[in-house]
Amino acid sequence: MWLLVICLVAFPLLYEWSITFKYFCKMAFYNGWILTLAILAIPICAVRGRNVENMKVLRFMLLHIKYLYGIKIEVRGWENFNIKEPYVVVSNHQSSLDLLGMMEILPGRCVPIAKRELMYAGTAGLACWLAGVIFINRKKTDDAISVMSEAAETMLKEDVRVWVFPEGTRNHSGSLLPFKRGAFHLAVQAQVPVIPVVMSSYKDFYSKKDRKFATGKCTVRILPGVPTLGLSPDDVPDLTDRVRGLMLDAFSQMSTERPGKEPGGIH
Ligand SMILES: CCCCCCCCCCCCCC(=O)SCCNC(=O)CCNC(=O)[C@H](O)C(C)(C)COP(=O)(O)OP(=O)(O)OC[C@H]1O[C@@H](n2cnc3c(N)ncnc32)[C@H](O)[C@@H]1OP(=O)(O)O
Numbered sequence: 001m002w003l004l005v006i007c008l009v010a011f012p013l014l015y016e017w018s019i020t021f022k023y024f025c026k027m028a029f030y031n032g033w034i035l036t037l038a039i040l041a042i043p044i045c046a047v048r049g050r051n052v053e054n055m056k057v058l059r060f061m062l063l064h065i066k067y068l069y070g071i072k073i074e075v076r077g078w079e080n081f082n083i084k085e086p087y088v089v090v091s092n093h094q095s096s097l098d099l100l101g102m103m104e105i106l107p108g109r110c111v112p113i114a115k116r117e118l119m120y121a122g123t124a125g126l127a128c129w130l131a132g133v134i135f136i137n138r139k140k141t142d143d144a145i146s147v148m149s150e151a152a153e154t155m156l157k158e159d160v161r162v163w164v165f166p167e168g169t170r171n172h173s174g175s176l177l178p179f180k181r182g183a184f185h186l187a188v189q190a191q192v193p194v195i196p197v198v199m200s201s202y203k204d205f206y207s208k209k210d211r212k213f214a215t216g217k218c219t220v221r222i223l224p225g226v227p228t229l230g231l232s233p234d235d236v237p238d239l240t241d242r243v244r245g246l247m248l249d250a251f252s253q254m255s256t257e258r259p260g261k262e263p264g265g266i267h
């Protein structure tokens with residue numbers, strides 16, 4: 001009994017006092033909450049079986065999280081998504097919080113490419129599988145490439161869009177890692193445009209290194225599509241560099257606009 005009282009008093013004190021403790025609580029809740037929401041999503045998605053339309057269910061389930069965490073997301077460039085045909089979205093990848101920005105703007109019939117390990121993340125893995133997430137084995141290049149070639153066919157046959165993080169891993173360095181070329185091969189194979197998406201730096205409110213997680217604002221910019229019609233595999237390196245350049249420019253520009261801290265949410 002006394003132990004419970006001490007815990008009830010100590011927890012809020014520690015939460016307010018220690019930035020690190022708050023960081024771990026907020027991250028644990030983030031992951032735990034997603035795993036819990038997935039339990040609700042699984043039976044709803046299971047009715048349709050593995051189907052990209054289930055991505056709408058996941059999107060709907062996750063949209064409120066930004067309010068819980070007091071993260072304001074401002075979207076610019078919505079009009080660039082006004083393309084009826086399939087396309088490949090490429091975006092920067094800072095942390096697992098990218099899921100919030102992604103769900104904010106996720107177009108219809110669009111599935112992310114994810115590392116295979118995510119498939120084994122309990123309920124979230126199953127929900128992702130049911131929503132048609134494309135899993136790749138990053139340790140086996142040939143397998144990853146053949147999965148992506150299959151994706152190019154599926155995009156055209158089943159009118160599906162694909163979201164890729166071309167950095168291939170999370171990167172919180174405040175810049176962009178060199179891009180891997182899979183997303184661009186995919187776009188050229190399917191002869192569909194690449195639409196770059198840039199999420200502004202989280203450094204004002206989130207830092208894994210400093211164990212900081214406050215409230216704040218993030219801007220998501222959807223850039224105009226880059227056509228690939230008529231391009232061949234030989235053009236992929238140039239296309240990759242061009243798109244990375246566009247994204248780096250946008251990222252640098254957004255980093256100079258200092259976003260103000262927003263009140264509200266879990267402090
Ligand atoms: C409610 C619950 C909800 C839960 C919701 C959760 C939502 C889920 C959100 C999930 C978010 C999760 C987010 C995540 O999980 S992000 C992590 C996983 N994503 C990625 O890794 C995507 C980016 N990676 C790539 O594009 C890589 O290139 C791949 C993986 C394909 C290979 O990488 P790898 O490192 O092994 O090799 P390499 O890049 O050195 O390439 C080697 C050579 O092959 C060439 N090549 C490449 N591709 C193709 C191709 N298609 N056709 C022909 N050739 C191709 C390439 O040009 C190069 O040749 P050259 O140029 O040097 O001559």
Ligand SMILES: CCCCCCCC/C=C\CCCCCCCC(=O)OC[C@@H](O)COP(=O)(O)O
Binds near residue numbers: 095096115124165
């Ligand atoms: C019973 C098993 C329990 C397993 C518990 C696993 C906990 C995970 C819980 C929830 C999953 C949250 C989904 C977040 C989706 C974001 C995925 C993400 O950001 O993946 C990282 C990947 O892009 C790059 O990976 P690396 O930076 O190379 O690494």
